[in-house]
Amino acid sequence: MKTETPVKEELITEAALRRFTHFGFNKTTFSEIAKDLGISQQSLYYYFPDKKSLIAKVAANIMTDLLEEIKTSITTKQNLEDKLSGIVEVKQTFFEKYFMLATDRPLDKTPEPDEVKNFVEQMETRQLEIMVEALDEAAAKKEICHGDTFKTARLLLKALTAMQEAYRNSHIIPDHNTILELFKEQKELIRIFVFGLKYQTVSNHQ
Amino acid sequence: MKTETPVKEELITEAALRRFTHFGFNKTTFSEIAKDLGISQQSLYYYFPDKKSLIAKVAANIMTDLLEEIKTSITTKQNLEDKLSGIVEVKQTFFEKYFMLATDRPLDKTPEPDEVKNFVEQMETRQLEIMVEALDEAAAKKEICHGDTFKTARLLLKALTAMQEAYRNSHIIPDHNTILELFKEQKELIRIFVFGLKYQTVSNHQ
């Protein structure tokens, strides 16, 4: 049976992550990862049938960590604004840390492999669920008005994500100071938005 | 003296606009425009020294129209939310109408010529000014709390623009229904945001 496999797999994902975070998925080759580990390229194929599955594994690890941190962050916060700001803070850390993951080699934007896309979608769904939960809780506590919490959360998430993507599209390589600015803006938006929810419900008519 | 020049120039910009709006700047050639007008390509060079200047002229016309419509729209509206929603509505119309203008021919994203970039920047500045004006007015009427109106307007504009850009990046060709969705979301964001401003001022500390 595969006895050493689990620990070896981990070593591989760690080595891969190191390269991925610095050069991105596309600018990292299988042979480079193998060389880093002092093994042959073919050995990697024993653990991961292809590059996509290695990428998917690494991506899944990151997503899991992110979700975990978001969950723990939220429990330490009392009110809605702090909870939402906390989510942004956690995301911001990950955004900066793993910014290069999407760096593409070819001139035309190669789309991410389906495996990664699926994880990203799942992540967005989970994040949305967490936000809805926070909104529902706040509504129950009369912290905000009742309304369509799903629609509200989706709107806020879309605006925040769009701002982040706008940043991505104007920066090939991350810059700490401007990321900090983005971070502040997102929190500012959250503050005003949450205040808006205190006195205004999201219409389900109109 | 150039007697016919002004009217001829207009004919050219009109013909150019027709092609540009359908195929985009880059997929429209000088000779095509000339053929549409039944003149030789070289005649175009008599009126416009190069392609960039023709593009710049057309872009300037559109921007001027947009700004004009925004200004007139705003005067018909009474409260802040309606004013801001009005801006979005006007922009949405133009967004849809001139969506193809940014359609690029080459695989690598050719940046817009500087002339166009400048106009776009000017537009953003003017729009921001208009929004600041609306916010100041609302603050004076005690419709919203006092605060850093410039910062507030910039934040809202950034969020709205980012949502629009996110749409752009996921659609090569515009789709009326999804644009309508975007439009609704933007207005929803404005509603909550404005409500937030009624009870919350934008901090200039922190």
Next chain:
DNA sequence: TTTTGACTTTTAAATTAAAAAAGTCAAATA
């Protein structure tokens, strides 16, 4: 079970050639 060398296939990058578009200029027209 795990690792590897030798191999094939696929994909990306670099080079080149051909085509099309952009831009110039001097002569013609009116």
Next chain:
DNA sequence: TATTTGACTTTTTTAATTTAAAAGTCAAAA
């Protein structure tokens, strides 16, 4: 003099070709 055009050169795009590198396979060895 204002406008138009034919003939030309330069620049840019596209398509085709080659070359190199990375991805992936397989059977044999440790």
